[in-house]
Amino acid sequence: KAGVTQTPRYLIKTRGQQVTLSCSPISGHRSVSWYQQTPGQGLQFLFEYFSETQRNKGNFPGRFSGRQFSNSRSEMNVSTLELGDSALYLCASNMSPSGTSYNEQFFGPGTRLTVL
Amino acid sequence: GENVEQHPSTLSVQEGDSAVIKCTYSDSASNYFPWYKQELGKRPQLIIDIRSNVGEKKDQRIAVTLNKTAKHFSLHITETQPEDSAVYFCAASIGVGGLTGRRALTFGSGTRLQVQP
Numbered sequence: 474k475a476g477v478t479q480t481p482r483y484l485i486k487t488r489g490q491q492v493t494l495s496c497s498p499i500s501g502h503r504s505v506s507w508y509q510q511t512p513g514q515g516l517q518f519l520f521e522y523f524s525e526t527q528r529n530k531g532n533f534p535g536r537f538s539g540r541q542f543s544n545s546r547s548e549m550n551v552s553t554l555e556l557g558d559s560a561l562y563l564c565a566s567n568m569s570p571s572g573t574s575y576n577e578q579f580f581g582p583g584t585r586l587t588v589l
Numbered sequence: 590g591e592n593v594e595q596h597p598s599t600l601s602v603q604e605g606d607s608a609v610i611k612c613t614y615s616d617s618a619s620n621y622f623p624w625y626k627q628e629l630g631k632r633p634q635l636i637i638d639i640r641s642n643v644g645e646k647k648d649q650r651i652a653v654t655l656n657k658t659a660k661h662f663s664l665h666i667t668e669t670q671p672e673d674s675a676v677y678f679c680a681a682s683i684g685v686g687g688l689t690g691r692r693a694l695t696f697g698s699g700t701r702l703q704v705q706p
Binding site: 506508514515517518529531563575577578580581582583 | 620621623625631632633634635638678680682692693694695696697698699
């Protein structure tokens, strides 16, 4: 099975711009979660999508949004970029159907976003 | 809010020694506790996980223990090797949906393990 893929791998943007990141989960996985990884803050949960619906959401401002398509691919959008948004954005997929328990999360390689 | 605390933030051991990383969590309903290893420039990968109905789990040189009463769990690596050098993250399934029972993985801040040859 192919692993989780993310595009693009690297992005450079300037403050005030917006960006869209893409994630394709492992075939058969319907849950996609997004995380922000920074050196000081570790892995911060952004949101999770399941069957095209946002199922869980972390403590990030409304500038961070996402969506999921019928083929389970997910996109994440950040509007009005700030310098502090520079980070590695990781998505992960898993088979968990219910949201009340978990199976292994498989991570993608990440998209490194630099905001200048 | 509910969170996961991880200690230490850095750990340096000699090859062959043991390494222990500890995490505490605040949500008593947490039921899933994975550990991920992230090598430099690579994605996090699951190395071991434990569910709340089990107190200990072992896989070769790696073991995880869970104390539900005290709400802490630990990763133990024995006979460390240079290739064990990486950042290790613990995580716990934390309730995020109030009465819906929905849970999300909340990660600790990571431990940078360095194994000196």
